Amino acid sequence: MSHVVELPVVAPPTPAGWTPPATTGQSIAPVVERKLIPAGPAYLAHVKRAVHQLSFEEHDKHAEEERKRLEALNGANGNGEDDLGVGDEPEGEDLLSLDPKEWKKQDHYAVLGLSHLRYKATDEQIKIAHRKKVLKHHPDKKAGVAGDSNDDAFFKCIQKAMEVLSNPEKRRQFDSVDPFYEDLEQDVPTEKQVKSHKNPDAYFFQVFAPIFEREARFSRVQPVPMLGAVDATKEEVEGFYDFWYNFDSWRSFEYLDKEVNEGSDSRDDKRYTEKKNKSERARRKKEDTARLRGLVDLALGLDPRIKRIKQEEKAAREAKKQKKTGGAANGVNQKQKEEEEKKRAEEEAKKKEEEEKVARAEAKKAKAAAANAAKKARRAARADGEA
Known part of the structure; x- marks a missing residue:
């Protein structure tokens, strides 16, 4: 616990012969109000x-x-800094025995200990991983160690991996042919495997969702629509397949180009090699496009949502047809009823007209008979008068 101690402070006496300084006559600078912003670890x-x-x-x-x-x-460094999830991957004998001359065949992410991150690794994570590997495998660290020949081959592989992954263009070229994903691209389930599964609908989303997630990294257009869920709407499903059937890929295959022979100054050799590389890149690009199109075709043929959407559309069409048929039937019945009433009215009018015609004919006949009777009566009366 702290204690407060008061110490008497006595100003020293003014020196002999001291005089106050003379005024300079200069004006004092005006008072300026400044805003202080608190900062620092204490704040x-x-x-x-x-x-x-x-x-x-x-x-x-x-x-x-x-x-x-x-x-x-x-991990073991213990310097109190966050390594952003880089961690420490185990280093197998195959990894440590890589030949730096065959750098195009090495997995640069595995060399830096980023196999668990790969294309998702950030630039900062790549720097941290490189620093860890340098501290562990630098030739100066191994100098004088018993049983060590001070072979810096793996250190050269580390430097080459850093050179490739720290350059955006070279990293994109390597990501295009990442050997880890090239093996996965061949591991696509067949139509028979999906349909023969005990739960084909759930299995479809289980295996195809991560496939499309991996392929999405090559899209020039972001964000990329994912496979979605089984209850996705018709618009979502159609939007998904429209996007993937028109997929714009940035994937290239320059990383696999054949190098020009060292020491060769022949212009023809360089032109031939460049032409051959260009042809091979075009061939691989075409094969990759066909592979992706086949993957989308396979998914479209097995997607349970397509069957559901077709059934819903069929039910909607039948309901519409039923409604239209019912309305048409009602219209026909109404029209038929009107025609029957009209026909009945016409028949009644015709019957009435015929009855009136018959009545007129009978009245005319009766009138003619009455006229004949009157005529006969007049004749008979004249005959009696003459007699």
Whole structure:
């Protein structure tokens, strides 16, 4: 516990012959108001304590836990820095015995210990991984070690891997032919394997979702629509297949180009090699496009959502047809009823007209008969008068 000690302070006496300085007559600079912005580790610690309502003891405890966590993340180095998930991958004998002259055949991600990240590794993670490998395999580290011939072959492989992966263009060329994914590209399930599975619908999404996720890294257009779920809408499914059938890939195969023979100054040899490389790149590009198109065709043929969408469209068409047929039937019945009523009215009118015609004929006949009877009566009366 601290104690406060008060010490008397006595100013020394003014020296003999001291006189106050004369005024210069110059004006004093005006007072300027300046804004001070708090910064620094002390201020950040104060903010953390204030925001999280921590005491000094609690803050120190959290800081110690964070330091231990960073040490655990960084592994054996223990320098208290976060290695961003790079970690330490085991190094097999095959990896350590790589020939630096065959650098095009080496897996640069595996050399730097980034096999678990590969194309997802950031530039900062690549730098951290390279620093770790240099600290471990630098020739100066091995100098004088018993049983070590100070072979720096693997160190040259490390430097070459860093050279390739730190250059965006060279890294893209290597990612195009990454041997790890080239093996996976051949491991695509067949139509028979999917259909013979005990649960083909679930198996379809299980195996094809990661395949399309890997292929998406080659797309010039981002973001890339993924396979989705079994209950995806018709628009989502159609958008997915439209995108993949028109897939714009940046994948190239320059990394596999054949190098011009060292020491050759022949212009013809260089031209021949360049022409051969260009032809091989075009061939590989064409084969890759056909492979991807075949993958999309296979997925389209096995996608359970396509069958569901077709059934829904068929049901909608039948319902529409049924509705249209029912409406048409009602219209026909109404029209038929109107025609029947019209026909009945016409028949009644015709019947009435015939009855009236018959009545007129009978009335005319009766009138003619009455006229004849009257005529006969007049004749008979004249005959009696003459007699």
